[in-house]
Amino acid sequence: MGAEQMNVIDLRSDTITHPTEAMRKAMSEAEVGDDVYGEDPSINLLEQRASEILGKEAGLLTASGTMSNLVAALTYCHRGDEIIMGDQAHMFWNESAGVSALAGAQVRLVPNDDQGKIDPADLSAAIRPRGNVHMPPTTLVCLENTHNRCSGAALTPQDTKAVADVAHEAGASVHMDGARIFNAAVALEVPPAELVKDVDDVSFCLSKALSCPVGSVLVGSEEFIGEARRWRKMIGGGMRQAGVLAAAGLVALETMIERLADDHANARRLAQGLADIEGLKVDPESIQTNIVIFEIEPSVGTAPEVLQALADAGVKVTPSRTQTLRMVTHRQVDSADVEEALSRVAGVVGKLREQNKA
Numbered sequence: 001m002g003a004e005q006m007n008v009i010d011l012r013s014d015t016i017t018h019p020t021e022a023m024r025k026a027m028s029e030a031e032v033g034d035d036v037y038g039e040d041p042s043i044n045l046l047e048q049r050a051s052e053i054l055g056k057e058a059g060l061l062t063a064s065g066t067m068s069n070l071v072a073a074l075t076y077c078h079r080g081d082e083i084i085m086g087d088q089a090h091m092f093w094n095e096s097a098g099v100s101a102l103a104g105a106q107v108r109l110v111p112n113d114d115q116g117k118i119d120p121a122d123l124s125a126a127i128r129p130r131g132n133v134h135m136p137p138t139t140l141v142c143l144e145n146t147h148n149r150c151s152g153a154a155l156t157p158q159d160t161k162a163v164a165d166v167a168h169e170a171g172a173s174v175h176m177d178g179a180r181i182f183n184a185a186v187a188l189e190v191p192p193a194e195l196v197k198d199v200d201d202v203s204f205c206l207s208k209a210l211s212c213p214v215g216s217v218l219v220g221s222e223e224f225i226g227e228a229r230r231w232r233k234m235i236g237g238g239m240r241q242a243g244v245l246a247a248a249g250l251v252a253l254e255t256m257i258e259r260l261a262d263d264h265a266n267a268r269r270l271a272q273g274l275a276d277i278e279g280l281k282v283d284p285e286s287i288q289t290n291i292v293i294f295e296i297e298p299s300v301g302t303a304p305e306v307l308q309a310l311a312d313a314g315v316k317v318t319p320s321r322t323q324t325l326r327m328v329t330h331r332q333v334d335s336a337d338v339e340e341a342l343s344r345v346a347g348v349v350g351k352l353r354e355q356n357k358a
């Protein structure tokens with residue numbers, strides 16, 4: 001690029017999105033109070049709005065999706081219980097083993113298919129019989145929608161019901177890690193409440209594609225949220241005038257959901273362009289939301305080599321599995337950026353293939 005300033009196209013994650021002007025304004029004007037006393041009107045309103053949108057009784061603002069997932073596990077599980085989740089679950093891969101270390105629960109994995117689904121028969125076979133002193137009781141089953149490591153695939157209400165019915169039949173609760181539940185709702189054109197009607201609680205992130213600076217919300221029954229509030233306090237998540245954050249969350253729920261369709265269209269276009277580049281593999285038809293995971297053929301190099309070469313060319317991506325990389329579209333990447341990114345990727349991949357031939 002020489003002396004010309006190269007703009008970096010950051011496709012690492014939708015978490016890099018900055019708050020909008022409307023959010024900053026709402027934050028500066030937010031009515032606040034001490035939330036540990038239940039007196040922050042902005043937080044109370046956010047928790048109420050979030051629970052309405054998701055069809056649950058009550059909500060709880062947390063610092064992050066990781067905190068929400070941990071608080072849910074702490075609320076449901078005793079030490080020595082077992083939690084069943086998919087083998088590609090974010091809670092298993094990317095949350096520092098919090099449910100084991102802090103909730104004292106053992107994690108049991110069942111396969112996720114490439115669309116992030118769990119086979120109800122696999123779940124049924126994994127659930128422990130009750131009353132056997134040798135075995136941990138299966139207290140909790142966790143689902144993920146959209147599924148991060150499965151290319152942002154969305155679970156339908158039917159997918160969720162099939163698994164939740166098996167769990168409930170066996171006396172286990174069902175937690176939905178819905179970090180990107182609104183991406184699923186927009187992609188499937190299903191109301192968010194419909195997507196989560198068969199689970200006991202849901203966590204979603206304000207700080208990802210919805211562009212807030214901080215925060216997640218956990219929603220569920222009054223009783224569940226009452227208990228969850230105590231566990232959040234115990235792990236240091238009691239907040240004071242966090243209405244400043246909730247104010248941004250309220251703007252997000254009003255204005256940031258419908259536009260996710262743009263991110264999905266950009267992701268689909270990105271996948272089509274990547275599929276046309278010799279040496280890369282991805283099925284564009286499989287891309288439902290804003291996450292594109294693509295495979296690198298050995299003729300191009302290893303995933304870390306390609307990641308570095310792309311970074312040098314001003315395209316930031318993240319590693320995924322051994323020979324795959326991940327791109328995520330978001331509010332700060334438009335369709336022109338997508339075309340520019342594709343042209344840089346084509347250049348980098350072409351060059352690496354030439355070098356490897358030589």
Ligand SMILES: *Cc1c(COP(=O)(O)O)cnc(C)c1O
Nearest residue numbers: 064065066067090148177179205
């Ligand atoms: C990002 C993410 C989380 C964790 O959220 P943080 O706010 O980053 O802690 C949990 N689950 C899934 C599926 C995610 O993508």
